[in-house]
Amino acid sequence: MAAQASARQVPLAVTPLAVTMGDPAGIGPELAIDAWRTRETNALPAFALFADLNLMRETRRALGVDCDVVAVPHARAAADIFARALPVVDVPLVRAAQPGVPDSQNGPAVILAIRRAVEAVAAEQASAVVTNPIAKSVLYDAGFQFAGHTEYLGALASELWPAQPAEPVMMLASPELRVVPVTIHVPLKSVPSLLTSEKIIETARIVAAALKQDFGIAEPRLVVTGLNPHAGEDGALGSEDRDIIAPAIAALRSDGIDATGPHSADTLFHAAARETYDAAIAMYHDQALIPIKTLAFDSGVNATLGLPFVRTSPDHGTAFGIAGKGTASAASLIAAIKLAAEMSTRRARTVVT
Ligand SMILES: NC(=O)C1=CN([C@@H]2O[C@H](COP(=O)(O)OP(=O)(O)OC[C@H]3O[C@@H](n4cnc5c(N)ncnc54)[C@H](O)[C@@H]3O)[C@@H](O)[C@H]2O)C=CC1
Numbered sequence: 001m002a003a004q005a006s007a008r009q010v011p012l013a014v015t016p017l018a019v020t021m022g023d024p025a026g027i028g029p030e031l032a033i034d035a036w037r038t039r040e041t042n043a044l045p046a047f048a049l050f051a052d053l054n055l056m057r058e059t060r061r062a063l064g065v066d067c068d069v070v071a072v073p074h075a076r077a078a079a080d081i082f083a084r085a086l087p088v089v090d091v092p093l094v095r096a097a098q099p100g101v102p103d104s105q106n107g108p109a110v111i112l113a114i115r116r117a118v119e120a121v122a123a124e125q126a127s128a129v130v131t132n133p134i135a136k137s138v139l140y141d142a143g144f145q146f147a148g149h150t151e152y153l154g155a156l157a158s159e160l161w162p163a164q165p166a167e168p169v170m171m172l173a174s175p176e177l178r179v180v181p182v183t184i185h186v187p188l189k190s191v192p193s194l195l196t197s198e199k200i201i202e203t204a205r206i207v208a209a210a211l212k213q214d215f216g217i218a219e220p221r222l223v224v225t226g227l228n229p230h231a232g233e234d235g236a237l238g239s240e241d242r243d244i245i246a247p248a249i250a251a252l253r254s255d256g257i258d259a260t261g262p263h264s265a266d267t268l269f270h271a272a273a274r275e276t277y278d279a280a281i282a283m284y285h286d287q288a289l290i291p292i293k294t295l296a297f298d299s300g301v302n303a304t305l306g307l308p309f310v311r312t313s314p315d316h317g318t319a320f321g322i323a324g325k326g327t328a329s330a331a332s333l334i335a336a337i338k339l340a341a342e343m344s345t346r347r348a349r350t351v352v353t
C-alpha cells in the first residue's frame with residue numbers, strides 16, 4: 001500500500017528566519033538594524049542575524065540608534081529575544097570592517113555566514129534564509145567558486161538535502177512584476193550559446209510550480225521573452241527565438257503549462273502587458289532585472305526558486321558608496337523578510353511526509 005501523505009505543520013511562530021550579514025563593509029549590517037527597529041510597525045517575524053557580533057555593536061554605535069545586540073547560540077533562540085534585542089549568531093570576521101571599504105580577507109566569514117544560515121534551516125532551527133548583499137568580486141578574490149548566492153545555495157542544497165532536487169532559479173518579485181532570467185551571472189556574449197530549449201523548459205517548470213506552491217497562484221500564466229529585437233523578426237534578426245525559445249514554449253504548453261511567446265521583450269513590461277501574466281521568463285540578467293528595478297526598486301525581492309528551502313534577498317547590492325551613512329533604505333530587505341515568511345508558511349502547510 002502506498003504510504004499515506006500527511007501535512008507536517010512546522011511551528012513557524014517560534015521558528016525564526018536566518019538573516020545573513022552580507023558584505024560587512026556594505027549596507028547589510030545597518031539595514032538589519034533598521035529592519036529590527038521597525039519590527040513592530042512592519043509586523044516582522046523574528047529573525048536571527050548571522051553576523052560578527054562586534055560589527056553589529058559597532059554599527060549600532062556609529063549610527064547612534066537604540067538597538068540592543070545580543071548573542072544567541074543558535075537561530076531558534078532568537079524567538080525569545082527578538083522582541084527586546086537584535087539576536088546575533090556570531091560569525092567572527094578576521095578584520096574589523098570599515099563601511100564602504102570591502103576587504104577580501106573577510107570573504108571567508110561572509111561565505112560562512114551564508115552556510116551557517118542554510119545549515120540552521122536544515123537543522124529546523126530556522127524557517128528560511130534571507131541574505132544581505134555580497135560583493136561578488138570581493139568574494140572571488142577570497143576564492144569563492146560560485147557566481148553568486150543563487151549558485152552557492154544550489155550547491156549547499158545538494159550537500160545538505162542530498163535526497164531532494166536542487167535547481168536554483170532566480171526570481172525577482174514585487175507587487176508590480178515577477179521576472180526570471182534563464183541565464184544569470186554570465187557575460188552577455190555567452191548568453192546565446194548557453195540558451196537551450198531544455199534550460200528554458202526546466203526554468204519555466206520550476207517557476208510554474210513555485211507560483212503555485214510559494215505564491216498561491218492556482219493557474220500561473222507565464223510569458224517568455226525572445227532573445228533578439230522583435231523576438232527575431234521571423235529569423236531575420238536572429239535564429240534563437242525561432243529555433244530554441246519557440247520549441248521550448250510548445251513543449252511547455254503540451255505539458256499543460258500556460259506559457260506564451262516568444263514575445264518582444266521591449267513591449268512586455270508596460271502596465272497593460274503586465275496584467276496578462278504572473279511571471280515573465282527572460283533570457284538574460286539585465287533583460288529581467290532592468291524592468292523590475294525601474295518599477296519597484298524599493299519593494300523588489302530576489303527569491304531563489306527550485307531549492308528545498310526558502311531564500312529571499314533584497315533586490316539591490318552592497319551600495320558601498322552610502323554604507324555607514326545611515327541613509328540606505330531597508331524597504332527591500334523588509335519586503336524580503338516578509339516574503340520569506342509568507343513563502344515558508346505556504347510550504348509548511350503543504351509539506352508532505
Ligand atoms: N543579492 C546580492 O548579493 C547582490 C549583490 N550585488 C553586488 O553589489 C555590488 C554593487 O552593485 P551595484 O550594481 O553598484 O548595485 P547597488 O544596488 O549596490 O547600487 C546601485 C545604486 O543604488 C543605490 N542603492 C542600492 N541599495 C540602496 C538602498 N537600500 N537604499 C538606497 N540606495 C541604494 C546605491 O547607492 C547605488 O547608487 C556588486 O558587487 C554586486 O555584486 C548586486 C545585486 C545583488
Ligand SMILES: NCC(=O)COP(=O)(O)O
Binds near residue numbers: 148151289302313
Ligand atoms: N543582480 C542580482 C544579483 O546579483 C543577486 O545575485 P545572488 O547573489 O542572489 O545570486
